[in-house]
Amino acid sequence: TAAMIARRDALLGPAYRLMYERPLHIVRGEGAWLIDPQGRRYLDAYNNVTSLGHCHPSVAEAICRQVQTLATNTRYLHDTILELAERLLASVPGTGLAHLMLTCTGSEANDLAYRIAKVRTGGTGVIVTETAYHGITDAVSKFSPSLGVSVDLGAHVRLVPAPRLYHAEGSDLAERFTRDVEAAIADLRRHGIKPAALIVDSLFTSDGILPGPAGFLKGAVDAIKRAGGLFIADEVQPGFGRTGEHLWGFQRHGVVPDIVTMGKPMGNGQPIAGLLATADALAEFGKSSRYFNTFAGNTVSCAAALAVLDTIERDRLVQHAAKVGKILRDGIAALAGRHEAIGDVRDAGLFVGVELVRDRASRAPDRGLTSQVVNRMRDKGVLISACAMGHNVLKIRPPLVLSADQAGQVITALDEALGEAQSTD
């Protein structure tokens, strides 16, 4: 492994990062399993791209069939993209979302959403949460504070505190979040900047996985719309059934976005992402801009995305995510009786966040312990990661096909890792 790391560093340069203190070399994936060259199996409880499981046969078959028939772009008439648009738009009835535009990555989808918002509103101001991640393009990295100190947030960007229920007990979270968004709008205006959009990841993933209480986004969404800005729901993480309730995370909050961006699990590994937008949001952009993105919306990617939607429906994966997600969450919550470091366990379907604290009275983040737990679990053959401003929230986000038995393996590995790890903070 050491030789491979050195070779990689030499070839790829310094900007890439590997996961885990002992990086993993993998050669094969199958269901929820990743397999190393020696045949050791790791339970993947982290990668939501391969949300149907690694190398899902239906997606592989759809890709093969289409790539052997026709791989081409959106400048020709073809059914796959139209079917995909119909299927995705049917998942958001009554919202006014009317059009699908496709990209290759979530970053590009958010970049396009921001361009559309700027044209529609005549503004540039963007409001995001304080540890948000929305992507890597120049424009989007300027409103992705979780990228760290090396990134200059734009002068047109305002950060609002993430709605952290665990740290806001006793206050009305919805009211607080609304007030913070209103204050950000007022501050943009004070600086002569017109608001273009409020963009939130409906599960606040990089802010520490903050799914609830359901409904708390409503006031903030009303506030940005009143101010003439758009509400953009970034569904790159919560989308495609992750929450175990609906296909999209925003639906738990009863709000109606002007634009919904999506990606990651959309092609179960095939690079396809995109956005749904209202006719009103897109009208002006469509008049003033021409949009062509060579690989985006290609027939092969669309075929993969259709197979993903078929499989979610056929195998009732949203319902499955709710069922196994509950087993996982309840099992982890039960560990709190034995492990003082577990401050809070939150979940939405098959997305569980476990906040690790130095003690339950202070609720102070325990970053060192969190990192140890992640690495010890890797050594035990269960892959997870961490997120949040304090890097102290375990991020457990397995494929939707995780079995109850596999959920049990995650719980056991976490129990052992918490027993062995020690706070170093």
Ligand code: PMP
């Ligand atoms: N938005 C969110 C919420 C994300 O989590 C990510 C990726 N982690 C992105 C956007 C960017 O997606 P991509 O990496 O496909 O560009």
